[in-house]
Structure formats: structure tokens, C-alpha cells
Amino acid sequence: MDFSYTPSQESFRAELRTWLETNSGEIFGRGGEGLGGSTASLLDVRDDGRWKQMLDYHRRLYRSGYVALHWPKEWGGGGADLVEQSIYQDEVLRLGLPLYGANQLAIDRIGPTIMLMGTNEQKQRHLQPMLTGEQIWCQGYSEPNAGSDLAGIQTRAVVEGDSFVVNGQKVWTSLAQRSDWQVLLVRTDPEAPKHKGISYLLVDMHTPGITVRPLVQMTGEAGFNEVFYDNVRVPKENLVGELNQGWQVSIATLMFERVSGGTRHPVERTINELVELARQVDFQGVPAQQDPYVRQKLAAFVSDARCLRLSRYRSLTSQLKGKVPGPESSFGKLFATELNLRVAMFADELLGPYGLLESDSLGAVESGKWTHRTLAARGLTIAAGSSEIQHNIIGERVLKLPKG
Numbered sequence: 001m002d003f004s005y006t007p008s009q010e011s012f013r014a015e016l017r018t019w020l021e022t023n024s025g026e027i028f029g030r031g032g033e034g035l036g037g038s039t040a041s042l043l044d045v046r047d048d049g050r051w052k053q054m055l056d057y058h059r060r061l062y063r064s065g066y067v068a069l070h071w072p073k074e075w076g077g078g079g080a081d082l083v084e085q086s087i088y089q090d091e092v093l094r095l096g097l098p099l100y101g102a103n104q105l106a107i108d109r110i111g112p113t114i115m116l117m118g119t120n121e122q123k124q125r126h127l128q129p130m131l132t133g134e135q136i137w138c139q140g141y142s143e144p145n146a147g148s149d150l151a152g153i154q155t156r157a158v159v160e161g162d163s164f165v166v167n168g169q170k171v172w173t174s175l176a177q178r179s180d181w182q183v184l185l186v187r188t189d190p191e192a193p194k195h196k197g198i199s200y201l202l203v204d205m206h207t208p209g210i211t212v213r214p215l216v217q218m219t220g221e222a223g224f225n226e227v228f229y230d231n232v233r234v235p236k237e238n239l240v241g242e243l244n245q246g247w248q249v250s251i252a253t254l255m256f257e258r259v260s261g262g263t264r265h266p267v268e269r270t271i272n273e274l275v276e277l278a279r280q281v282d283f284q285g286v287p288a289q290q291d292p293y294v295r296q297k298l299a300a301f302v303s304d305a306r307c308l309r310l311s312r313y314r315s316l317t318s319q320l321k322g323k324v325p326g327p328e329s330s331f332g333k334l335f336a337t338e339l340n341l342r343v344a345m346f347a348d349e350l351l352g353p354y355g356l357l358e359s360d361s362l363g364a365v366e367s368g369k370w371t372h373r374t375l376a377a378r379g380l381t382i383a384a385g386s387s388e389i390q391h392n393i394i395g396e397r398v399l400k401l402p403k404g
């Protein structure tokens with residue numbers, strides 16, 4: 001691995017850093033904590049003021065040309081190479097900012113899926129408005145009885161004339177209450193084997209028959225929703241790929257989602273904040289930073305985060321040499337979200353009962369930021385494939401172990 005950057009990459013980083021520091025200030029959340037990486041679900045979108053700040057930030061990101069560095073220039077992206085993309089991720093996560101402004105799902109995975117598998121008309125209609133933020137998107141995959149076993153979805157779509165008519169329910173749909181469009185997985189052939197009767201539709205969220213109900217998470221915020229479909233008519237031209245071949249399209253979307261895996265979580269930033277916290281509080285009657293148990297924990301977290309970063313560089317090096325990334329690219333999401341949870345839980349241990357307080361006047365530490373993080377961190381180990389499912393994938397597909 002070569003850890004050095006060229007002068008032009010260094011000046012790209014410096015320029016980007018200055019831009020982000022100047023333009024991102026007001027979108028920081030509770031206790032000065034950024035939303036971080038892909039954690040759109042942590043944004044309480046019932047709050048009009050916060051949402052407006054996000055949209056404003058998104059528009060600035062678009063105008064600066066940073067909103068989709070990884071997209072080809074042909075579709076309005078930055079056409080950046082892999083190293084510049086990696087620098088962008090480093091800098092955004094250093095500040096705990098969302099990677100793609102207010103339109104995480106569109107820019108990260110839905111847009112690239114449409115580029116790969118959509119019709120020319122779909123590309124013309126949707127890609128540019130995704131960048132500008134005129135079309136905010138959400139992803140309707142999970143249902144009450146189909147999450148890990150996604151191919152078990154039951155939401156039905158029947159062809160009637162020039163439309164699909166959709167009936168059913170989705171759940172945990174992040175950002176649905178602010179979205180203009182959605183990618184929706186529906187069952188179009190109930191007789192076929194379950195992976196073969198699914199289609200992938202682009203759905204205008206303002207269509208009559210769609211009802212969105214926010215779900216409040218244990219953090220007290222409502223980032224995701226249940227969505228109901230009652231005779232919703234979707235034009236046939238909104239089908240992506242072939243009828244009943246939606247599973248392949250959804251896999252493409254999931255692959256884009258996993259490509260940068262563990263790099264999406266600002267866990268190094270959180271660890272730095274934890275080290276800072278240990279400098280300020282006592283643990284079992286002595287300054288926390290002098291306690292051997294605390295010191296060992298902090299050292300282990302820093303080492304784990306460094307391993308995660310080096311694994312990402314190893315994967316990047318393979319790609320730059322034209323090779324396929326190795327097993328190190330598969331455990332990023334699992335390792336980063338579990339590390340994030342361990343770090344947050346250790347902060348709670350460090351703070352004891354004080355960590356549970358929210359009001360600074362009662363002695364809360366950083367307005368209850370750490371407990372809030374612990375509650376939010378659980379969801380991140382579930383979203384985009386739970387840790388158990390990640391273990392199964394690594395065991396079966398990467399290590400080639402027999403199925404359990």
C-alpha cells in the first residue's frame with residue numbers, strides 16, 4: 001500500500017476541507033453531533049426547520065460540484081477517481097456529515113442503479129433532479145414479514161391497461177415523509193418461485209392511494225415510516241429492468257449500498273470524542289484517563305478503527321491495481337457498525353447514571369449525547385442487512401463455510 005498523496009490530491013483535500021467547514025455548520029444535530037455517513041434515518045424529518053437546513057446544505061453541495069463526485073460527468077456527477085472519492089469520504093466523515101446531503105439513497109444507490117439498468121427516459125427524468133434535490137428518494141423494500149428474507153415480499157402489483165395497480169404495505173422506509181419518489185419492490189407473479197416473481201418500480205410518492213405514517217424510534221426521532229398502498233396506479237414505463245426480474249435490479253442497488261461499506265460511519269470521529277470525554281470525567285473515583293481499564297478500552301477502540309481504515313486502503317489499493325477487492329471489502333459494514341455500538345455503550349459505562357440525563361442544568365454530560373448515540377447505534381447494526389445476516393454472508397460467500 002502506498003499511503004502518500006500527490007500534490008494535486010492534497011490540494012483537492014485542502015479545498016474540500018475548507019468548503020465543508022465553511023458550509024456545514026448549521027446541519028449539526030443534537031449536542032453538536034453530526035448526522036454522519038449514511039444515517040439519514042437519524043434525522044427527525046418531522047422537524048421542518050432541520051429539514052430545510054438539510055435541503056439548503058444539499059443545494060450548496062450541488063452548486064459546489066461535490067454532491068455526487070462518484071457519478072460520471074455525463075450525468076452531472078464529478079467524475080472523480082477512486083482516490084478523490086476516498087478523500088471525500090474521509091473529510092465528510094471527519095466532520096460527521098451525511099455523505100450525500102439530503103438525498104443519500106438517490107445519490108448513493110438509486111441513481112447508479114438507474115444509470116445501469118434504467119431506460120433512457122428514466123435517466124433523463126430522474127438523474128439531474130436527484131442531484132439538485134428536486135426529487136428526494138426513498139427505498140421501499142422491507143415489509144412487516146420480509147426484512148432479512150427480502151424475497152418474501154407480499155406487496156402486490158397487477159397490470160391493468162397501461163399501469164400497475166399496487167396494494168400492500170412497506171415498513172421502516174427512511175425519509176418517506178419527505179420523499180417525492182420511491183423505488184418499490186412488488187410481487188408481480190405470485191405463482192413463480194419467490195425470487196422470480198418480483199418487479200422493481202419507480203413510484204411518485206404524491207400518487208393518490210399512498211399513506212405515509214412516521215414511526216418514532218427509541219431515540220424519540222422519526223426517521224422512518226410505514227407506507228400503505230391502496231390501489232396505487234403506477235405507469236408501466238416506470239418499471240426498471242424486465243417484468244418479474246426485479247430481484248436482479250434490487251441486488252444491483254444493494255451492491256451499490258455495500259460498495260463502500262464500513263467507510264460510511266464516522267466511528268473514528270466518535271472515538272476521538274470518547275478519548276476527549278475520558279480526559280474530562282472521573283471513573284470510579286479517579287480521573288478516567290488514568291484508569292487502566294478505561295485506557296485499555298480506548299486503546300482497543302483506536303486500534304480497531306485503525307484496522308478498519310487500513311482494510312479500506314487495502315481494498316482501494318486492489319481496485320487501483322485493477323484487481324477485485326478481497327474479503328476485506330465484505331466486513332466493513334459489520335465491523336464499523338458493531339464498533340460504533342461498542343464505543344457508544346462504553347461511553348454510557350463511563351458516565352454511569354449521568355449519561356442518562358438530558359438537561360445540562362441537572363448535570364447531564366453534553367446534553368445526553370452519548371445515550372442518544374447508544375440508542376441510535378442499535379439501528380445501524382440492523383439497517384442495510386443486520387449483523388447476523390452479514391455474518392452469514394461472510395461465512396457462506398467469503399469464507400465458503402457450509403450453510404448453517
Ligand SMILES: Cc1cc2nc3c(=O)[nH]c(=O)nc-3n(C[C@H](O)[C@H](O)[C@H](O)COP(=O)(O)OP(=O)(O)OC[C@H]3O[C@@H](n4cnc5c(N)ncnc54)[C@H](O)[C@@H]3O)c2cc1C
Pocket residue numbers: 041138139140141142143144145146147148149171172173174175224379380382383384385386387388389392
Ligand atoms: C435505521 C433503519 C433504517 C432502515 N431503512 C430502511 C429503508 O429505507 N427501506 C427499507 O426497505 N428498509 C429499511 N430498514 C429495514 C431493514 O432493512 C430491516 O430492518 C432489516 O433488513 C432486518 O429486517 P427485519 O427488521 O424484518 O428483521 P428480521 O428479518 O425479522 O430479523 C429479526 C432478527 O432475526 C435475525 N435473523 C433473520 N434472519 C436470520 C438468518 N437467516 N440467520 C440469522 N439471523 C437471522 C436478524 O438478524 C434479526 O436480529 C431500515 C432499518 C433500520 C433499523
